[in-house]
Structures are given as structure tokens and as C-alpha cells.
Amino acid sequence: METFKAILTKIEVREFSQEPVPFEQQIKVLEAGRAAASAYNRQPWNFVLINEKKLLNKIGELAATGPYIAKSQFAVAVYVDPKNTFYKVDGTRAVQNMMLAGWDMGLGSCWVDGIEREKVSQILGAPPEMYLLTIIPFGKPSRKYKGKKSRKPLSKIAFLNNYGHNLLEENKYS
Ligand SMILES: Cc1cc2nc3c(=O)[nH]c(=O)nc-3n(C[C@H](O)[C@H](O)[C@H](O)COP(=O)(O)O)c2cc1C
Structure with a gap:
């Protein structure tokens, strides 16, 4: 897909089909995040790819504004290191890359903020000093947008x- 078209058409998707997403596509989404630019090129992020159904269900229960995480095919928890001044900006650039790369492959996604961060981070085994910026669920949209x-x-x-x-x-x- 042409980049400009992807940018103009990409909307948030909160209803996902149950069609499996190949692991290669999941990795491609992460690669797009990895390629993002960051202040001083510090790349202050870590991504946790979540593709176990049980885990997605559990995290969906801990996301008041994103219970649909449970219905996604995979999700990416984006952690950023607050020791870096621009950590939220950097993390957000990585997220946008991931979302657009997903869209290009026919995958919808949505930024979820309303998460019980401490509980989710415990489940994922994340270090307490890392900030959970967002969890982005991905999957084929369940209807035509x-x-x-x-x-x-x-x-x-x-x-x-x-x-x-x-x-x-x-x-x-x-
Ligand atoms: C920082 C941020 C936080 C958001 N938090 C949530 C959220 O918790 N749950 C949700 O369903 N959507 C959330 N959204 C999605 C916005 O509602 C969405 O991007 C906006 O309404 C535009 O949607 P559209 O691109 O489909 O027009 C969030 C978006 C951003 C950028």
C-alpha cells in the first residue's frame, strides 16, 4: 500500500476476526517498531509480543478501555524507559510504525491506554522501572471499514x- 494512502485510511479497529495472523506478520509489526527513530537514537523501548489466547484473555480483563484485546490475534505491550527524556515520544513513534505496518498487511489495531499497568506488568514479568506505554491489539478487522x-x-x-x-x-x- 502506498504510504500516504495507508496514513489517510488507517482507523482504529476494535473488532477482530478470528482468522489467525501468521507469525511472520507478527514479527514484521515488531520490526516496524524497531525501525522507528528516537531521540539521540537511544531506542528506549522493549516490546512484548503476546499471542497466547489465555494471556490475551487475562490482559483483556485488566483493560477497562480495551477489553477487545481478548479478541485480538496478538498484541504488543510497548515498554519505554523513563530515564530517557523523550521516552513517550519515542515509544509513540514506534507504535505508529507498528500500526501502519499492520494496516499495510490488512491488520487493524488500536491504542489501549486504560490498563491496570502494575498487574499487567507483573503478569508479563516486566521490570518495575519500565513504563507500560500502551498495549496494541492486532488482527484482521471483523468487518469492512x-x-x-x-x-x-x-x-x-x-x-x-x-x-x-x-x-x-x-x-x-x-
Ligand atoms: C494516547 C491514546 C490513548 C488512547 N486510548 C484508547 C483506549 O484506551 N481505548 C480505546 O478504545 N481507544 C483508545 N485510543 C484510540 C482513540 O480513541 C482513537 O485514536 C481516536 O478516536 C481516532 O480514531 P480513528 O483513527 O479511528 O478515527 C487512544 C488513542 C491515543 C492516541
Whole structure:
């Protein structure tokens, strides 16, 4: 898929089909995260690939705003090291890469924040000093998504040369 098309069509997916996702695709998602740029190239992240059904169910129970993790084919727990000033920015860049790589392979995903972090980290055996940024569930979408996003028009959020100066008369991406 063309990168720009992937960016424009990618929406969050919270309903997954039960079609298995090949392990190679799961690794490809992690590779996309690994390739992300980070401040000073410190790469302050670790990823835990979760693809055991029992574990996904357990984590789904600990995610108030993402119980659908239980229905995903795999999920990635993204840990970042708070000793690095830009740890959340760096981790987020890795997440975006993973999501877009997944989308390119026909996989939906969604950022889940509402997690009982301590409990999940204990289950995953993560060191207490590492911050669990998010858990991203992946899987084939269970239904067809149109890819229509609800976003502010470019004319409202971007300016030309001076803050407040109109950029476009008409915004084709609104
Ligand atoms: C930092 C962050 C936290 C989010 N937390 C959750 C969450 O806990 N549960 C959830 O279902 N979606 C969560 N989302 C997804 C947002 O609701 C979603 O990205 C936004 O509504 C745009 O969705 P769209 O791309 O499908 O239009 C989160 C997104 C971000 C960036």
C-alpha cells in the first residue's frame, strides 16, 4: 500500500476476526517498531509480543478501555524507559510504525491506554522501572471499514507562514 494512502485510511479497529495472523506478520509489526527513530537514537523501548489466547484473555480483563484485546490475534505491550527524556515520544513513534505496518498487511489495531499497568506488568514479568506505554491489539478487522476519518479540516489546523493565516480556501481532506 502506498504510504500516504495507508496514513489517510488507517482507523482504529476494535473488532477482530478470528482468522489467525501468521507469525511472520507478527514479527514484521515488531520490526516496524524497531525501525522507528528516537531521540539521540537511544531506542528506549522493549516490546512484548503476546499471542497466547489465555494471556490475551487475562490482559483483556485488566483493560477497562480495551477489553477487545481478548479478541485480538496478538498484541504488543510497548515498554519505554523513563530515564530517557523523550521516552513517550519515542515509544509513540514506534507504535505508529507498528500500526501502519499492520494496516499495510490488512491488520487493524488500536491504542489501549486504560490498563491496570502494575498487574499487567507483573503478569508479563516486566521490570518495575519500565513504563507500560500502551498495549496494541492486532488482527484482521471483523468487518469492512470504510476508512473514513473524522478529523478537523486542514484549513482549521494549519496556517501559511503566520499563525492564523489561511492556508487553503478549500480543504479536500476534511
Ligand atoms: C494516547 C491514546 C490513548 C488512547 N486510548 C484508547 C483506549 O484506551 N481505548 C480505546 O478504545 N481507544 C483508545 N485510543 C484510540 C482513540 O480513541 C482513537 O485514536 C481516536 O478516536 C481516532 O480514531 P480513528 O483513527 O479511528 O478515527 C487512544 C488513542 C491515543 C492516541
